Amino acid sequence: MHVPSILSVLSPADIAALIWLFGCWMGIGWLTEHPPKNHPSVAKLMVRYRHEWMRQFITRQPRIFDSAILQSLREGPTFFASACLIAIGGGMALVGNPERLRQVAGGLELGQAPTVLWQVKVMVALFFVANALLKFIWSHRLFGYCAIVMASVPNDIKDPLAIPRAHQAAELNVTAAKSFNMGLRNIYFALAALGWLIGPWGLAVTSAIVLGVTWRREFASHSRLVMLRDLPEIGKI
Structure with a gap:
């Protein structure tokens, strides 16, 4: 596909919907990792619990x-990485057979759109899936690093290496969880990107729905309220 041919088939509404999609994706990602101090996200609350886990881990036997x-x-990233590989394979097969793609998608939108436009629509969804795959693979790897560092943490709290290594394990655990969360967000917005199959307004609506769902889970869910109950009592390493 040549760039000029792609740009020529995108209407102003398509471009605006794409900007909205990527704006929602980047915006909720940034807000989740940089929430207001007086209203932390679930991801940020879990950072404290992960550090507390490693603090308790030092003296736990067995x-x-x-x-x-x-x-x-580690099973979570493994499962989603496998699912992403299957989705990428299916998506690439669909893109590689444009006539079949056009037949399948032709009934979803009024008018006859060029085949290249259908390919672009699928490729946008595959972009998010591929990005998710990379995040899940790295998350799985980081959890493996975390396991090794955890195994090196002494059981004696008085050992000078106990607290520093527990802190290292906690940081690796937090980073792995961050990659996993980013992978999940990519999956959510891959689903939102599929709304483009019914037109730019469909993409705008599905992007807004996914944005609302992800915001609620991070900032207004019942699980978040549960995590906040005893948070002041949690110590730091």
């Missing part, structure tokens, strides 16, 4: 419980 938790955390 550590099988912590191992099981970490294993469950």
